Amino acid sequence: MTQSWATFGADLHLDLAAGRGLRAGLVEALREAARSGRLAPGTRLPSSRSFAVDLGIARNTVAEAYAELVAEGWLTARQGSGTRVAERARPRRSAAAARVRHPARRGFTYDLRAGAPDLGGFPRAAWLAAARRALTDAPNEAFGYAADARGRVELREALAGYLARARGVYADPERIVLCAGFAHALTLLAGVLRARRVRDVAVEGYGLDVHRELLTRAGLRTRPLTVDAAGARTPDLPGEVGAVLLTPAHQFPTGVALTPARRAAAVDWARTTGGLILEDDYDGEFRYDRQPVGALQGLDPDRVVYLGTASKSLAPGLRMGWMVVSPGLLEEVLAAKGRTDWTSSALDQLTLAEFIRCGAYDRHVRGMRLRYRRRRDELVAAVSGRVAVSGIAAGLHAVLDLPAGTQASVLRAAAWQDLALETLSRYAHPEAALPDREALVVGYGTPSTSAWSPALTALTAALP
Ligand SMILES: Cc1ncc(COP(=O)(O)O)c(C=O)c1O
Structure with missing residues (x-):
């Protein structure tokens, strides 16, 4: 050749x-x-x-x-x-190429699945302004291979200030590691746990299968904890698991906050066993009814790894996330990160740093919080008296408990209208001992502004 x-x-x-x-x-x-x-x-x-x-x-x-x-x-x-x-x-896209572009989500007329923010709300003008300033000010070395495996110091410093102020995280820029989203951070931590010869990791009985799969692929076994109205049952944490993955501020997907007693139980477990708590704070910014629920990490920064992401507050397409690790873990995490060489662009990191520094991040979160809160109120009003709604104090999704024996017909009615809906049981760990609960997880953040009302109408039409 x-x-x-x-x-x-x-x-x-x-x-x-x-x-x-x-x-x-x-x-x-x-x-x-x-x-x-x-x-x-x-x-x-x-x-x-x-x-x-x-x-x-x-x-x-x-x-x-x-x-x-x-x-x-x-x-x-x-x-x-x-x-x-x-x-x-003009080339025809092959079926395989089409699948690669949309790995998980096919388009529906109405989409109320949880997981995505309103992508139409991305702050394009403010982001562009921040990007322009970041690019103008960027030193030449920013265009080279990253000198620091933790990521750009500008963003680590901006995040340290923001996380301490808004989320109660004990954050030192030296111990922040930037990643390509939460999934990347979890993958790195899974590698670190395996290298430490950890075999089992506890997870919440309801959670995202993709995250469980990341752990399994790294060679770890996931052990489910029952989730009830107080959050994951942390007093049940087995002594032999090496870590636990939790969503303390807003359990995904049930939406409950981990109570102070359960938080204390998790920290006690970590201190007695030497285990690690991996805190997934995926939508901590969006709390509506009560005082913000601070990060668990503040209770014991040595035993809790704090994991944050821009996927809900800005957009999942940015692939930007961060973790705050204890000094004892930093070297191992960086060794894992160095091997994968998989992270977000330095220019995006500088842009997000500027976006946070100039106050645009706070303004954006405040604006989106209002928008999502309005939607949540409309959802609650639209279904009141027909189904019980829970998990609504925060986040971008709610749980709708259905009358017994109606879930299948609700799903059929939704499919008939091309409305994408997911059940709570879809998030259940296969080995979890969970009550038989016929319920929907409704992502009210997902539709665009114009699609929200019709999606809500389609939902109410599908309910019993
Ligand atoms: C429970 C949970 N954790 C984390 C994330 C964020 O993941 P990533 O940062 O990889 O996009 C999401 C996003 O949907 C989520 O639902």
Whole structure:
């Protein structure tokens, strides 16, 4: 196989199959480039003379290859505008490529699944302004490979201030590690736990399967804790698990806050056994009714790893998260991070730092909190008297308990309207001893502003 580079505005890498004849090889390579979209429709190809020079072959060979592809309809040749990739050569996306673009979520007319914020609420103008300032001020070294595996110090400092002020986290910039979202942080911690020969990790009986899978893939066994009205039953934490993953501020998905007694039990367990508490504070900013529930990490920064994310407060597409680790854990976490070399861009880190520093993050969270609170109130009003609503003091989702025996028909009615809904049981750990509860987890943050009212109407139409 000979490989050649041709330069015409942009470089095109062509694999010319050896032994097939130069012309046939060139025809096939160009056809493949047009078919796959590597050569976009309308792209102007180099003249046959300069292309021949680039490839080190006879000009006639190139001219004949072009002529063949024009005849097949892949290229067009017009006097004065040269040879171009034909418009009809627009590539078809394969089914596999389509799956990769949307791994988890197919589009529904109405979507009330939990997990995403209102993406239409992303603060584009304020983010752009922060990005402009961040880029203007960025030192040249910011464009190089990261010098510090913890991530940009500017963002670590901004987060330390914000987390201490807004979430009661004991945060020192030296002990903050920036990650590509919570999932990345959890993956790193799972690796650290395995390296410490931990085998079992306790998780909440209701939780996200993707997070359980991350732990399992790292070689850890997940052991479910029962979740009740006071949160996860931390007094039941077994002595032999090496860590526990909790959502103390707003249990996902039941929405209850871990009570002070359960918090104390978790910390006691960690102190007596030497185990770690992994605190997932995924939507701590969005609390409506009571005083904010502070982070558990403040109780014992040596035993609790605090994990935060921009996925709810800003957008999951940013892939930005952070963890605050104890000094004893830092080296191991950085060793794990260094190996994966998987994190968010330095420019995004600098932008978020500026976004927090200038107060735009607080303003955005306040604005979104109002928006989500209004939706929550509308949801509660729309379903009142028909189903019991819980988990509404915070976050972007609520739990609707259905009358016994009605869940299947509600799901059928939802499907009929192309309304995406999820049940509480979908979040249950397969080994959890949980009561039979027919309930829906309704993500009221997900729809866009214009889609919210119709989605709510579709939901109420599906309820018994
Ligand atoms: C319980 C929980 N934890 C964490 C996250 C955030 O994950 P990530 O930062 O990987 O997007 C989410 C987001 O949906 C969540 O629901």
